[in-house]
Amino acid sequence: xxxxxxxxxxxxxxxxxxxxxxxxxxxxxxxxxxxxxxxxxxxxxxxxxxxxxxxxxxxxxxxxxxxxxxxxxxxxxxxxxxxxxxxxxxxxxxxxxxxxxxxxxxxxxxxxxxxxxxxxxxxxxxxxxxxxxxxxxxxxxxxxxxxxxxxxx
Amino acid sequence: xxxxxxxxxxxxxxxxxxxxxxxxxxxxxxxxxxxxxxxxxxxxxxxxxxxxxxxxxxxxxxxxxxxxxxxxxxxxxxxxxxxxxxxxxxxxxxxxxxxxxxxxxxxxxxxxxxxxxxxxxxxxxxxxxxxxxxxxxxxxxxxxxxxxxxxxxxxxxxxxxxxxxxx
Ligand code: FES
Numbered sequence: 047x048x049x050x051x052x053x054x055x056x057x058x059x060x061x062x063x064x065x066x067x068x069x070x071x072x073x074x075x076x077x078x079x080x081x082x083x084x085x086x087x088x089x090x091x092x093x094x095x096x097x098x099x100x101x102x103x104x105x106x107x108x109x110x111x112x113x114x115x116x117x118x119x120x121x122x123x124x125x126x127x128x129x130x131x132x133x134x135x136x137x138x139x140x141x142x143x144x145x146x147x148x149x150x151x152x153x154x155x156x157x158x159x160x161x162x163x164x165x166x167x168x169x170x171x172x173x174x175x176x177x178x179x180x181x182x183x184x185x186x187x188x189x190x191x192x193x194x195x196x197x198x199x
Numbered sequence: 200x201x202x203x204x205x206x207x208x209x210x211x212x213x214x215x216x217x218x219x220x221x222x223x224x225x226x227x228x229x230x231x232x233x234x235x236x237x238x239x240x241x242x243x244x245x246x247x248x249x250x251x252x253x254x255x256x257x258x259x260x261x262x263x264x265x266x267x268x269x270x271x272x273x274x275x276x277x278x279x280x281x282x283x284x285x286x287x288x289x290x291x292x293x294x295x296x297x298x299x300x301x302x303x304x305x306x307x308x309x310x311x312x313x314x315x316x317x318x319x320x321x322x323x324x325x326x327x328x329x330x331x332x333x334x335x336x337x338x339x340x341x342x343x344x345x346x347x348x349x350x351x352x353x354x355x356x357x358x359x360x361x362x363x364x365x366x
Pocket of ligand 1: 063103104300301302303304305320321322323324325338339
């Protein structure tokens, strides 16, 4: 489900089936790292949109969680998101990020972190963009399905 | 005071007419567009999107056909990519099924998770027969939608998915 009025309403009716939250985790850098941070955002968003389409009936995409790159609280803030989502009944919480700083933070966040090095999509043709995203997404599809199966055991 | 070339009343009149004009244009423009834009009419009549799939290459095993086309909604024109599962039935007719699960909308795959001769939905283990019929006892309550199909220069074309009438 996407983060809009209609689909969140559906989520509330179908909570028993929609047990997974997908959170885009993106840096906001307004200085020298601006372009890179924007590219990461672009990439992560496209990826999450793709995954949402695959798994619409079981996932809810949240608004992106953006953090200032030099903020000392960023870990604590992300952790709050994960806690709130668990409190709302999500059994699985996935953060999607292109920032490698999060790679080893799964335990602290009590959530899965899917780290994907971002590809600068720039002025690439739409169809090429799509196949790049699709290739990345396929591997993530498997990771998500495995997590679901693990939980069922 | 009275030396002002535009009185308060006139000023209000002008501005309100201006605003009203914009509002009227805002209401009329879409109507005009609907009336004159043949593309929009075509869409309503259900036109076909081309794919790269050769009809001659289709067999009785469903294959995934991706196709993209431009779609304009109120804000953006965007390139959308859709998918169909396509095969030929015993009579040699082309069948194209929508991969959107009728439970809550995940994407189903042919023989996913080792389910022989069925479509599988990974989200809540939904199952469908090859013709799209939902398997009772799994979450989906309706069969998969069907795309109207057409052929042009040997290539498959797909329309807008409709409720399944072949099961
Ligand atoms: S969305 Fe397919 S079984 Fe629930």
